[in-house]
Amino acid sequence: MIFNSFNFIILFPLIFLLYYVIPAKYGKTRNIYLFVVSYLLYLQWKPVYALVLLWVTIVTYFSALQLKTAQHPKTALTLSIILSLIPLLFFKYFNFVNDSINDILSMVGLNFHLQGLNWAIPIGISFYTFQALGYLCDVYYKKWEAEKNFITYALFVSFFPSILSGPINKASLVIPQLSNLRPYFDYSKAVGGLKLLLWGMFMKVVVADRVALYVDTVLSNYMNYTGTSCLLAGFLYTIQIYADFAGYSLMAIGIGKVLGFELTENFRRPYFATSVTDFWHRWHISLSTWLKDYIYIPMGGSKCSKLRNYWNIFVTFLVSGIWHGANWTFIVWGCIHGLCQIIEKMLGLQKCNYGWAAKSIRIVTTFIIVNFAWIFFRMPTLADACGIIARIFDPSLPTSIYMASLPTPLFIVFGVIIIFLKDLRDEFFPSHFQLMNNKSIYIRWATYVLILATIISSGVFSSDQFIYANF
Amino acid sequence: MKKFLIKITILFMIIAICDFLFGKGMDYVVNHIETGGQGRDNYICNTAEEDILIFGSSRAVHHYNSQILEDSLGLTCYNCGDDGNGIILSYGRLLMAKERHQPKIIIQDVVLGFDLHKDDNNKYLGWLKARYDREGIAEIFDMVNSEERYKMLSQMYRYNSKYLQNIVVYATGISFNTGIKGFRPIAGEMDTMKIRKTYEVKKYDIDTVKLNFIKKFIAAADDSQLYFVVSPIWYGMDPDLITPIREICQQENIPFIDFSNNPKYVYNNLYFKDGTHLNARGADEFTKDLIQILNKKYTIE
Numbered sequence: 030m031i032f033n034s035f036n037f038i039i040l041f042p043l044i045f046l047l048y049y050v051i052p053a054k055y056g057k058t059r060n061i062y063l064f065v066v067s068y069l070l071y072l073q074w075k076p077v078y079a080l081v082l083l084w085v086t087i088v089t090y091f092s093a094l095q096l097k098t099a100q101h102p103k104t105a106l107t108l109s110i111i112l113s114l115i116p117l118l119f120f121k122y123f124n125f126v127n128d129s130i131n132d133i134l135s136m137v138g139l140n141f142h143l144q145g146l147n148w149a150i151p152i153g154i155s156f157y158t159f160q161a162l163g164y165l166c167d168v169y170y171k172k173w174e175a176e177k178n179f180i181t182y183a184l185f186v187s188f189f190p191s192i193l194s195g196p197i198n199k200a201s202l203v204i205p206q207l208s209n210l211r212p213y214f215d216y217s218k219a220v221g222g223l224k225l226l227l228w229g230m231f232m233k234v235v236v237a238d239r240v241a242l243y244v245d246t247v248l249s250n251y252m253n254y255t256g257t258s259c260l261l262a263g264f265l266y267t268i269q270i271y272a273d274f275a276g277y278s279l280m281a282i283g284i285g286k287v288l289g290f291e292l293t294e295n296f297r298r299p300y301f302a303t304s305v306t307d308f309w310h311r312w313h314i315s316l317s318t319w320l321k322d323y324i325y326i327p328m329g330g331s332k333c334s335k336l337r338n339y340w341n342i343f344v345t346f347l348v349s350g351i352w353h354g355a356n357w358t359f360i361v362w363g364c365i366h367g368l369c370q371i372i373e374k375m376l377g378l379q380k381c382n383y384g385w386a387a388k389s390i391r392i393v394t395t396f397i398i399v400n401f402a403w404i405f406f407r408m409p410t411l412a413d414a415c416g417i418i419a420r421i422f423d424p425s426l427p428t429s430i431y432m433a434s435l436p437t438p439l440f441i442v443f444g445v446i447i448i449f450l451k452d453l454r455d456e457f458f459p460s461h462f463q464l465m466n467n468k469s470i471y472i473r474w475a476t477y478v479l480i481l482a483t484i485i486s487s488g489v490f491s492s493d494q495f496i497y498a499n500f
Numbered sequence: 501m502k503k504f505l506i507k508i509t510i511l512f513m514i515i516a517i518c519d520f521l522f523g524k525g526m527d528y529v530v531n532h533i534e535t536g537g538q539g540r541d542n543y544i545c546n547t548a549e550e551d552i553l554i555f556g557s558s559r560a561v562h563h564y565n566s567q568i569l570e571d572s573l574g575l576t577c578y579n580c581g582d583d584g585n586g587i588i589l590s591y592g593r594l595l596m597a598k599e600r601h602q603p604k605i606i607i608q609d610v611v612l613g614f615d616l617h618k619d620d621n622n623k624y625l626g627w628l629k630a631r632y633d634r635e636g637i638a639e640i641f642d643m644v645n646s647e648e649r650y651k652m653l654s655q656m657y658r659y660n661s662k663y664l665q666n667i668v669v670y671a672t673g674i675s676f677n678t679g680i681k682g683f684r685p686i687a688g689e690m691d692t693m694k695i696r697k698t699y700e701v702k703k704y705d706i707d708t709v710k711l712n713f714i715k716k717f718i719a720a721a722d723d724s725q726l727y728f729v730v731s732p733i734w735y736g737m738d739p740d741l742i743t744p745i746r747e748i749c750q751q752e753n754i755p756f757i758d759f760s761n762n763p764k765y766v767y768n769n770l771y772f773k774d775g776t777h778l779n780a781r782g783a784d785e786f787t788k789d790l791i792q793i794l795n796k797k798y799t800i801e
Contacts, residue, residue, distance in 0.1 A: 214501045486656040
């Protein structure tokens with residue numbers, strides 16, 4: 030159930046109140062309650078797919094317990110990883126592999142048609158599978174003890190704020206919070222959580238879903254629009270995906286905080302990154318940390334030859350592309366990011382120790398590169414992505430810009446400016462111009478009321494999907 | 501915990517007061533707008549008493565020349581269509597128009613996407629939100645999405661996304677085009693940029709909610725002469741796609757007039773602005789052709 034749905038907005042206060050009805054000393058009962066709630070919310074979607082979640086949970090739970098005593102831990106780990114990945118590979122990549130084989134066969138004149146699957150992908154499968162695998166690897170590398178309490182572990186995998194689209198939490202962050210007795214209620218944490226929830230909701234329904242109205246109109250039928258419109262839609266998609274995913278992550282973290290939990294930070298003003306490498310320290314932090322810990326470092330990381338290091342970077346981002354979806358567009362997107370980081374490493378551009386002017390140029394350059402790569406991420410096929418790019422650079426096309434009906438451009442401009450100013454403040458003047466954290470209660474409350482009123486009066490409520498929920 | 505709950509309650513009370521005041525202010529603003537889309541909506545919902553009412557999407561708005569219909573049939577006419585809308589808005593507007601009078605002729609311009617195919621019907625409720633308290637409108641919301649009745653408790657939500665434009669129009673007095681008796685012709689020639697090279701209607705599920713609205717629309721038309729019309733489409737259209745609506749019309753003995761594959765219009769750049777919208781010339785021509793059929797087939801009193 031997504032956080033901006035009407036059902037969740039009605040249910041969450043109930044979940045919250047019932048949770049705090051249970052006294053703090055009954056920590057296990059509180060965990061059982063959250064476990065039941067998490068599964069019930071997951072069942073709201075397609076009940077049968079809760080079995081997939083349960084499968085991944087059971088496989089990783091028992092595998093982790095066995096790893097300590099296994100005679101061949103590496104083999105046991107490999108087997109466990111394969112068993113855990115089966116649902117992900119089956120649901121997410123079967124059609125891709127199938128279609129690719131069909132294409133290859135038809136290229137050599139063999140026109141077999143292997144039937145694909147017409148099944149929906151279990152929601153959040155990439156997120157909870159990676160979270161569970163991360164835990165398994167931590168146990169294998171002896172960074173973390175295997176959790177003995179099944180409910181605690183199952184709750185770690187299925188915890189409802191983060192199951193849909195992350196953050197991909199590390200066991201070392203969440204399991205201690207679940208195992209130990211939590212304080213009954215942490216006022217400041219709950220207030221902080223509500224602030225994140227409010228801002229996340231603003232980003233999602235006021236900015237991302239509004240921008241989506243323009244982006245979807247143009248990019249879905251890009252052949253009917255000028256290159257300038259495609260360029261603008263591409264730029265706006267860059268804003269949309271940020272507001273959508275960062276908004277979701279803030280809501281997830283906020284809900285966790287309201288219930289007394291700390292979850293992994295997922296975004297840190299990514300469009301102020303000074304290099305693509307820096308971008309990945311700021312964008313989807315929980316995934317990039319996962320890839321670094323379980324792909325990049327086990328392959329040798331940077332403690333190897335330069336050439337090998339470049340290869341490690343490339344493979345890591347290839348995996349990132351594949352993780353995002355079973356489509357060549359995601360693979361190309363991952364490769365662009367990998368190659369850019371290799372180039373930055375070769376040229377020593379990963380760190381920016383220059384003045385304001387150079388830093389600004391670097392920020393703009395990185396934004397343009399990231400913006401360009403998002404085109405591949407957004408379009409359904411490589412041909413469409415290339416079609417958009419060709420259209421953008423086609424000088425023979427008129428330069429007119431498609432304007433949506435009147436309120437939409439106004440709301441888009443308003444939303445983009447607000448997000449830009451907020452991130453600019455957070456990045457460069459973190460202690461200035463505080464609104465939600467202002468010392469004056471009047472300013473704080475006026476900000477809450479204004480944001481809430483803007484959400485109700487200007488939010489788009491017909492959208493019921495997050496972009497990253499597709500992954 | 502107690503402090504937290506008290507503060508949350510106070511916050512929601514403040515929001516409720518703001519919401520109430522916002523709603524009162526917007527009610528006043530909206531009811532005093534006479535131009536643009538809102539002015540047109542006000543006229544349709546509060547004033548229109550024409551003999552002929554035309555409903556439908558942008559294809560209705562741009563295709564049916566009210567003046568030609570008036571002059572030819574000797575009846576008053578208003579075009580109540582609206583961009584991106586279909587049978588759901590048509591039904592709501594017809595109910596409100598019927599509060600004042602029973603039109604003699606009602607024309608519903610049919611569009612597959614808006615009147616038959618399954619999609620997110622919430623998007624068709626936009627214009628009706630501000631009219632939620634009018635008779636029969638709440639029932640429409642219930643049929644589309646039962647959650648809406650709770651959301652409609654908020655006045656801000658009722659004016660969601662529309663308030664900015666309304667305030668600007670009211671405050672500045674900017675006059676927007678409301679069309680000629682609701683009809684808004686599109687000037688200019690065919691824009692070939694907007695023609696899809698490969699045009700095929702995707703496979704969609706039939707939306708039973710929309711079919712129910714069609715039946716309710718027919719029932720609400722009551723003693724009026726009701727016509728379902730598919731106006732010209734540059735690409736043409738597979739006639740089988742419209743079968744469910746055609747069948748309802750047959751069952752209810754409602755005339756169904758289909759111009760979608762009329763050779764005079766199909767692939768004729770002269771009459772179109774894009775693949776689905778006639779230009780002003782095409783609209784005049786189509787309205788005249790429609791009147792001929794109406795005169796030939798049916799007796800208009």
